[in-house]
Amino acid sequence: MAIRPTPPMDFDCLVVGHGAAGLLCASRLASRDVKVAVVGTGETSTSLSTGCINVLDQIESDLIDPNVLASQFPYSLAGKDRDEVIMVLEDLYSFLIPDLEMQGLPMRGNPLSIRRMLTSLGTPYQCSIPQIYNLRGRLEHISEKGTSLLGIMGHRDSDPDLASRMIKSTLDMEIRPFWTKPSSFEGRTDLTACEVSRLAKRKDLTDELAEAISEVEGELVGIPPVFDLSGYQEGMSFLERSSGKEVFELVTPLSLPGRRLQAAMESMARAKGCTMLLGWRAFDVEIVNGEVTGVVLNSRSREARVDLSSIVLATGDSVGGGLTLKGQSVLEPLMGASCTLIGEDLRTLHAEDLVELSNAGVEVDSVLRPRCSGEIIANAAVAGSVISGFSYPSGGGMGAAMLTSWLAAQTIMEVVG
Amino acid sequence: MTTDQCIKCGGCEQSCPVVCVEGIQSFSGPRTLAVDGPRFSVEINRLRDHIMKCTTCWKCEEVCPSRIDLPQAILEIRKVMFDPLKMLPGHRRIVENVDRFRMSIEPEGGAPPAPAGERGEVMYFPGCISRERIPSIYRGTVSTLEKVGTDFGVPKGWVCCGAPLEKVGDRDRMESLVEENLRTFEGFETIVTSCPGCTTQLFNHYGVEPLHTIEYLYESVGLNKLSFRHAGDIKVAFHQPCHLSRTIGRHAMDYALALLQEVPGLEVLELENADMCCGGGGGVVAGHPDVALDLANEKMSSFSDSGADLLLAPCPFCVLNLERAGGSNVREFVTFLEAFLE
Numbered sequence: 001m002a003i004r005p006t007p008p009m010d011f012d013c014l015v016v017g018h019g020a021a022g023l024l025c026a027s028r029l030a031s032r033d034v035k036v037a038v039v040g041t042g043e044t045s046t047s048l049s050t051g052c053i054n055v056l057d058q059i060e061s062d063l064i065d066p067n068v069l070a071s072q073f074p075y076s077l078a079g080k081d082r083d084e085v086i087m088v089l090e091d092l093y094s095f096l097i098p099d100l101e102m103q104g105l106p107m108r109g110n111p112l113s114i115r116r117m118l119t120s121l122g123t124p125y126q127c128s129i130p131q132i133y134n135l136r137g138r139l140e141h142i143s144e145k146g147t148s149l150l151g152i153m154g155h156r157d158s159d160p161d162l163a164s165r166m167i168k169s170t171l172d173m174e175i176r177p178f179w180t181k182p183s184s185f186e187g188r189t190d191l192t193a194c195e196v197s198r199l200a201k202r203k204d205l206t207d208e209l210a211e212a213i214s215e216v217e218g219e220l221v222g223i224p225p226v227f228d229l230s231g232y233q234e235g236m237s238f239l240e241r242s243s244g245k246e247v248f249e250l251v252t253p254l255s256l257p258g259r260r261l262q263a264a265m266e267s268m269a270r271a272k273g274c275t276m277l278l279g280w281r282a283f284d285v286e287i288v289n290g291e292v293t294g295v296v297l298n299s300r301s302r303e304a305r306v307d308l309s310s311i312v313l314a315t316g317d318s319v320g321g322g323l324t325l326k327g328q329s330v331l332e333p334l335m336g337a338s339c340t341l342i343g344e345d346l347r348t349l350h351a352e353d354l355v356e357l358s359n360a361g362v363e364v365d366s367v368l369r370p371r372c373s374g375e376i377i378a379n380a381a382v383a384g385s386v387i388s389g390f391s392y393p394s395g396g397g398m399g400a401a402m403l404t405s406w407l408a409a410q411t412i413m414e415v416v417g
Numbered sequence: 418m419t420t421d422q423c424i425k426c427g428g429c430e431q432s433c434p435v436v437c438v439e440g441i442q443s444f445s446g447p448r449t450l451a452v453d454g455p456r457f458s459v460e461i462n463r464l465r466d467h468i469m470k471c472t473t474c475w476k477c478e479e480v481c482p483s484r485i486d487l488p489q490a491i492l493e494i495r496k497v498m499f500d501p502l503k504m505l506p507g508h509r510r511i512v513e514n515v516d517r518f519r520m521s522i523e524p525e526g527g528a529p530p531a532p533a534g535e536r537g538e539v540m541y542f543p544g545c546i547s548r549e550r551i552p553s554i555y556r557g558t559v560s561t562l563e564k565v566g567t568d569f570g571v572p573k574g575w576v577c578c579g580a581p582l583e584k585v586g587d588r589d590r591m592e593s594l595v596e597e598n599l600r601t602f603e604g605f606e607t608i609v610t611s612c613p614g615c616t617t618q619l620f621n622h623y624g625v626e627p628l629h630t631i632e633y634l635y636e637s638v639g640l641n642k643l644s645f646r647h648a649g650d651i652k653v654a655f656h657q658p659c660h661l662s663r664t665i666g667r668h669a670m671d672y673a674l675a676l677l678q679e680v681p682g683l684e685v686l687e688l689e690n691a692d693m694c695c696g697g698g699g700g701v702v703a704g705h706p707d708v709a710l711d712l713a714n715e716k717m718s719s720f721s722d723s724g725a726d727l728l729l730a731p732c733p734f735c736v737l738n739l740e741r742a743g744g745s746n747v748r749e750f751v752t753f754l755e756a757f758l759e
Contacts, residue, residue, distance in 0.1 A: 007671040043428040043480035188440040279667030299666030
């Protein structure tokens, strides 16, 4: 592997990982005039997600008690009392939400209140800040209005018959399923959401959909995801205008909504002035006397060693490659940061053992710094689901991951002054 | 390499340009072909029909959370399935051309004479397309190397790099080309290529470290030694060839944009899905020309949305395929730069 001249790589902070945690952290740093670069490759968990921001995974009432938040990790890091926590959350969301809207992704909600909506399978789903056309389909709105679901034949994220049966059995609500078969699909079936979004850029598909929506019963109609980020606002408002109905999007993972959030956050980071090194891979971090001094980046046939004055580790969990498993240990491969231990009696693939396994991750101190070989690394911070306790399915959700990245940026700002 | 690490996220299918443009009925996608097909013994003939539609753009490997090298797995399956009697007509032509002309295409004649040089500091390996199909790329690159004062030559008796044969699955024939070429490479210190396909092939199968012309200009010549005259206010969009950006590396894209910034009077406009495959790779132009054309049309429609005057592609194969889609405004990157290089 040759080390040859590379593009100028001169920055104060390198954020490793380009999912929601990495991009938010980098954007916050860039907005404070820190020279920051984001390195990452591949699909992020953010782009595979529902693209909705949830703040806690287990909530009983419609409102989250800030006192409860203040007692829970990572919210406890934001402050000791409810007012401090609320202030940090307000800062975070007043930074993020307008910028996402500027990039074409309006999201609505409040971190402290819970919205209940429907997934594409007809199961209930709750989160704090959904995308705007998910929010149109909140449960109380659905029950007030005459609501139908419209399936698009050939779209693989679409099964209103199944969804309708699930809604009946889990929520005891009657929502009638309808189907449309767009001729612009030209007989193709099992289309991925990305194919649908490509076809949706042609006027004939959106026209056909608008007509089908106008013909189904009810004044509120639920559809599967159809538009990518560039077509989202214009496309959905066109469907509403042309059909004369309110249209909502069913909450759908592994589809377009997560990709929208990913794309909007990448654009946000670029707009804030972050250098995006997407396609490069960080694979070795040098640590001298408890401080990170450099990183080796790789672009397949080139390596570049870059001096660093700070680093943010936002590499994701074991699914995203931020953590690897070795025997009964979880390892953080890039820095060798200490991880939580998995119980010694972990010998089965039973659910409780798997939860323990997925809970494992990098251990951090009160300002999210990692520890390597027993030493706290002064100029590093950890963000997102690589932190112990944050990995899906037991993590606190994207909102909690974003909070860690917001606070990690704080730690780095103090390091780079 | 193991495909057992697949977590069934579907990311590869969502990002596959062939699935996106052709539909999953027509091309069942990286996961089915590389992971599920071999595992569940999907009927071999169904695999045969689909597997040659993969353009080996490496996008699926890039997005795979488990970093499974899906395109390499597909190439391994092509190797196992290779049967000289069951080749697609276009693939048979490639094999026949290699046997007759030692090139993947039939020479059309009219290519300019090669600069003398069987020894020298730099060897220029033009590749079949630049040499015989779009000789302007060959001329432009030779002129570029002359202008920057490189001591270079084209090796006498060079043959096709063998990349098309790897894509077809014919590894034995490919190996014979590798041996033949390596004999002609002796005496040169550095290898410079025009075609990302050749660059990748030389890198993976020859044990050498070739430089694509973009890498050579940026790394070996250096921006400070290049001076360009005013381009006369041209707007360009930049297509990122798969085998340069994903198999050679992103640094090549960073270099390309840095080179463009050196040309006064040139504005680089954003191209939507700049790194999406144009359909030119993987033996698809020869095997399934209709699929390659659909992808090229998709690329040309992004180009027309960009508002740019010219579409630059640092790959002879991309240029060739995009020209099939009516791309009269497509230029090979280095040839374009050469016009302004002083």
